[in-house]
Amino acid sequence: MAVQPSMETQAPGNSSPPKDGRSAQEKAAEDWLPINASRNAKWWYSAFHNVTAMVGAGVLGLPYAMSELGWGAGITVLILSWVITLYTLWQMVEMHEMVPGRRFDRYHELGQYAFGDKLGLWIVVPQQLVVEVGVNIVYMVTGGTSLKKFHDTVCEDCKSIKLTYFIMIFASVHFVLSQLPNFNSISGVSLAAAVMSLSYSTIAWGASVDKGKLDDVDYSLRATTTPGKVFGFLGALGTVAFAYAGHNVVLEIQATIPSTPEKPSKKPMWRGVVVAYIVVAVCYFPVSLVGYWAFGNRVDSDILVTLSRPKWLIALANMMVVIHVIGSYQIYAMPVFDMIETVLVKRLKFPPGLTLRLIARTVYVAFTMFIAITFPFFDGLLSFFGGFAFAPTTYFLPCIMWLAIYKPKRFSLSWFTNWICIVLGVLLMVLAPIGGLRNIILNAKTYKFYQ
Numbered sequence: 001m002a003v004q005p006s007m008e009t010q011a012p013g014n015s016s017p018p019k020d021g022r023s024a025q026e027k028a029a030e031d032w033l034p035i036n037a038s039r040n041a042k043w044w045y046s047a048f049h050n051v052t053a054m055v056g057a058g059v060l061g062l063p064y065a066m067s068e069l070g071w072g073a074g075i076t077v078l079i080l081s082w083v084i085t086l087y088t089l090w091q092m093v094e095m096h097e098m099v100p101g102r103r104f105d106r107y108h109e110l111g112q113y114a115f116g117d118k119l120g121l122w123i124v125v126p127q128q129l130v131v132e133v134g135v136n137i138v139y140m141v142t143g144g145t146s147l148k149k150f151h152d153t154v155c156e157d158c159k160s161i162k163l164t165y166f167i168m169i170f171a172s173v174h175f176v177l178s179q180l181p182n183f184n185s186i187s188g189v190s191l192a193a194a195v196m197s198l199s200y201s202t203i204a205w206g207a208s209v210d211k212g213k214l215d216d217v218d219y220s221l222r223a224t225t226t227p228g229k230v231f232g233f234l235g236a237l238g239t240v241a242f243a244y245a246g247h248n249v250v251l252e253i254q255a256t257i258p259s260t261p262e263k264p265s266k267k268p269m270w271r272g273v274v275v276a277y278i279v280v281a282v283c284y285f286p287v288s289l290v291g292y293w294a295f296g297n298r299v300d301s302d303i304l305v306t307l308s309r310p311k312w313l314i315a316l317a318n319m320m321v322v323i324h325v326i327g328s329y330q331i332y333a334m335p336v337f338d339m340i341e342t343v344l345v346k347r348l349k350f351p352p353g354l355t356l357r358l359i360a361r362t363v364y365v366a367f368t369m370f371i372a373i374t375f376p377f378f379d380g381l382l383s384f385f386g387g388f389a390f391a392p393t394t395y396f397l398p399c400i401m402w403l404a405i406y407k408p409k410r411f412s413l414s415w416f417t418n419w420i421c422i423v424l425g426v427l428l429m430v431l432a433p434i435g436g437l438r439n440i441i442l443n444a445k446t447y448k449f450y451q
Contacts, residue, residue, distance in 0.1 A: 029345045032352040034182040034338045035105050041256035045187055046272025048194035049253045051279050052327045054246035055197040056139070059283055060204060060321070061239050063291025063299045063306075067222045068236035071292075077240050078288055084421050085244040086277050088398040092247060093266050093273060095401065096254045103265070105255035106335070107248065107393070114401040127397070128335070130389040131248045133368065135332045138242075139325040140372030143170035146321040149304070153315040164373050170322070171369035177330055178337070178361040183256045186330045193327020194279070200304075200320035201283035205290040207307050207314075217296040235435025238388075241428055243284060246276075247394040252335045337361055375440075388433040396425030 066074040095110055097103045104110040111124030144167030151161065180186050223229040250273075259265035291303045300306040304317050340360050344350045399418040408414035 026346075029352050032345070033341055034334055035252050035255050039256055039258050041184055041187070041253075041258075043257070043268030043272045044275075045184070045190075046253055046257065046269050047275040047279075048191045049183065049187075049331060050246050050250070050273055050276035051194040051197060052190045052324070053249050053253075053331045054244065054276060054280050055194075055201070055283050056135075056142075056243070056245070056325065056328055058239060058243045059197070059201055059287050060302045060304060062243060062284060062288040063295065063303050064301045065236035065239040066288050066292035067297040067299055068232035070221055071219060073233070074236075074288070074292070077237065078285065080424070081240050081244050082277070082281060082284070084424065085247070085394055086273075087417070088394065088396075088421065089247055089250060089273055089277075090270065091398045091402050092250050093254060093269050095398075095405065096251055096266060096269070097259060097264060098405070103255065103259065104251055106338070107251050110251060110401060111397075114404045124393075124397070125339070127389060127393050128248055129339070131245065131393055132332045132336050134389055135245065135248075136329055136336070136368045137371045137375075139329045139332075140167055140171060140368050141376045143167070143322055143325045143329070144372065144376070146318045146325070150315050150318040150322070153311050153318065163376060167369060167373050167376070170326075171365060171372075173326055174329055174333075174365045175362060177326070178333060178365050179358060180330070181357070183253060183331075183334055186327070186334070189327045189330055193324045193331075196320040196324040196327075198279060198283060200317045200324065201287050203313060203317040203320070204303050204307070205286040207310075208290045208294040208303070211294060211307065211309075213294050214296065214298065217294070218298070219292075219296050222297040231435045231438045233435070234431050235439055237428055238432030238435060241390045241394070241432055244280075244394055245390045247398065248390075249331055249335055252338070333361075333364070336364065340364065388429065391425050391429035391432065394425075395428060396422040399425070 062078075069077060092110070095104065099113070104113060107128050108121055108124040110120075112120030114120060115123055144163055147166040147170055148161070148163055151158070151166070177186070177189060180189075221229050221232065223232045254265055254269045257265040257268055287303065291299055291306075295303075295306050298306070304314055304321075307314055337357075337360070341352070341356065344356060344360060345352050350356050399421045402408075403415070403418050406414075408418070
């Protein structure tokens with residue numbers, strides 16, 4: 001290997017003058033940014049931040065994905081995704097501090113080290129932005145939709161309210177929460193979100209077990225035509241890819257953990273990741289398998305819609321989804337806030353402070369709300385963004401960086417493992433968006449804007 005993993009040489013919190021040529025003003029601006037502002041997180045912060053980032057409302061669409069894939073392919077894709085993404089996440093945790101005296105606090109910083117300053121920036125930043133902004137838009141839709149379902153379940157006789165208004169209600173929470181400065185300041189929100197994700201996942205599969213298998217359950221593929229089966233299969237791949245999306249914020253989460261040569265951050269970070277992945281398995285596999293077992297190809301794109309009874313439980317589960325995606329939105333928005341504020345403070349020389357943060361973050365939340373209101377195609381968005389954006393940053397970009405930096409011996413186990421992940425990831429990136437794009441086009445034919 002060309003580079004050996006090593007530890008940061010400077011203890012956290014060291015306030016000595018910068019030795020890298022930066023002025024005190026530049027260092028103050030750097031320390032003000034969200035990712036660098038606080039490095040006192042514990043390992044369990046990593047656990048619930050990763051659960052919140054990983055387990056999204058997409059888990060409720062996994063039984064539907066199973067109905068597009070079938071038993072054999074569905075179980076294979078779920079297990080492969082879990083194993084591959086755990087491996088690539090381990091790679092990123094290892095690469096965070098592989099250079100003595102330096103930490104790669106942001107995904108694009110690692111990309112720049114692997115591919116060069118300009119190329120690394122252009123490879124990573126567009127993909128990371130598509131992922132994080134895409135997730136925020138999808139979660140705006142998810143939050144608004146779940147609020148509407150809660151309202152309609154609790155009050156069946158009430159006047160119907162447009163989805164647009166529920167998305168605006170959901171967004172109003174983020175206008176406030178987006179002003180929290182950094183990852184550690186949203187740890188309470190993230191913990192609540194992680195608990196909610198485990199809770200509504202348990203409700204989803206527990207209620208399915210209680211309801212039991214339908215008498216005339218059918219496990220054949222949902223589509224009846226060959227094109228329908230092919231597009232459905234591809235769309236389901238994107239849905240599964242969307243379910244494993246936490247890599248886009250993992251370095252930024254690890255950056256909040258203190259690191260010294262004696263106690264490198266990768267140890268507590270990895271402990272948190274393992275706990276998070278156990279929770280992911282506990283959420284994903286029972287919901288996917290039990291939901292498909294109970295309803296077969298008649299399961300809806302959101303299993304809570306299929307369950308529909310008992311009303312109070314479904315209403316509770318939908319409110320749990322709302323609380324969870326509030327936390328998830330903030331986790332994915334924080335690196336975007338960091339990029340925006342970096343450009344404003346470092347490039348455009350705006351003075352860092354509350355006014356800058358208030359304006360920049362409010363504009364961003366308003367932007368994601370507007371796009372969500374305009375294009376609320378939930379299923380298609382999951383599949384499209386899942387394949388197009390998550391596959392590179394989650395499934396194979398860490399492997400390419402690993403090969404570029406560590407240069408494992410050709411035909412060694414590490415070399416083979418990384419190339420298998422790269423090939424599978426590229427196939428996923430190319431094939432999955434096709435199914436999602438088809439769903440978006442079909443929905444767009446009958447959709448009226450701002451209805």
